Amino acid sequence: MPANAPDAPLDRKVPMIIGCALFMELLDATAVLTALTQIANDFGEASVRMNLIVSLYLLAAAIFIPISGWLAERFGPRRVFITAICLFMLCSLACALSASLLQLSLARFCQGASGALMVPVGQIILLRSTSKANLMRAMAFLTMPALLGPVLGPPLGGLLVTALSWHWIFLINLPIGLLGIVLVLRNVPAYGGLPQHNLDKVGFMLSSAALASLMLAFESLGHGQLLGGYWPAALLASGLVLGALYVCHARHSPAPLLNLSLLRIHTFGIVLLGGTVFRLGSASLPFLLVLLFQLGFGLSALHAGLLTFAGGAGALFIKFISVRLVRRFGFRRILVCNALVGAGCMALCGLLRPDTGLLLTLLLLFTGGVSRSLQMSTLGALGYADVSRELAGQASTLSAMSVQLGMSLAVCIAALLLGWIQRINGHSLPTLEDIGLTMAVVSLLSVLSGLIFSRLRQDSGQAVASG
Known part of the structure; x- marks a missing residue:
């Protein structure tokens, strides 16, 4: 029976394997931030120049995301996905062997180009191999390992830099990538491409x-x-x-290349707009929490990173009941109410102080992780509920583009707001009050996303939720 037949059982291995590839990419992207100071010292460069390592990665991702859907449709998604993993591994090795900032920057650019293909192409594979009825559960399994990347990245990066060297942040991708390739070859269907699909x-x-x-x-x-x-x-x-x-x-x-007519699909258009606005608020939280814990609480990078495990635990916990929640309450109610919960958690994080009980802090971070994880899984399933298989590649490319822009703009907005609040209050360095007020203001974006989601119909995504 075809995998996308209406009553075909969900093969959990496919979304988990794709999610592990995303885990590798997100782990690398977050872990490298903890190594910038050591890399600058080793290369004898000013710390401010280390921004090139991040900027060039983002630049490559922005350049190659638009073409990812076309490559998958032209050459077949599994072939492109495996190629992207191979290139990511080779670029990771090149990063580890770099002897200068120029070499590392070039390797990071190539790494960003290969990483840009993983998310949209992985989603295309998932949409082709999964029926509409199983899409919600598949998205839950896809995002489960992917959510661990940003959570494990900072503490793992700090541990590797402290115990070994910054080179191991890149070398750790090699065994993960090799395992991923083997699992993809064994479990992911080899869908054909479209030779006449012109660029x-x-x-x-x-x-x-x-x-x-x-x-x-x-x-x-x-x-x-x-x-x-x-x-x-x-x-x-x-x-x-x-x-x-x-x-x-x-x-x-x-x-x-980017089919903007897809935005006329009611659910896809609202999910893309509302999801982007939600990320503008939620994606800035890790950045602000690092400042809160390190500058406000005086914690080390490793201890601050360890606190974020509570959010990761919440993200994993909700995966086991997210499908039942959507079936019980529906996509519209979940997205609207959860946007408000996410906004509340972010605003309350701004009230945390060094003398706040550890249990209360962990509970708040856990709840925030639950909210963000549930929202991402729900958005991922609903966004493709009314998209045909023929348009899946183009829809995935648009979705990946909005995610990339939203997450980058989120940090920009948070940094600008924090700088303005800091200057208004006359502080040379951000204080607890400055960071807390920034969190409260940014949380309003999540509230705004709830208003956008309220435009969904009551029966939106019914075919997906009833699976």
């Missing part, structure tokens, strides 16, 4: 240039460079102009 070259150049400009602008703004020159403003303006040119191009192209 929209103009659309690729416009969309990649627009995304790259916006990502670099957000990265610059997030590091407080808004008033440091015209460069971030020029990048932002360029990104908006190029994006507008792409929209004009897509309207007249018979086969645009």
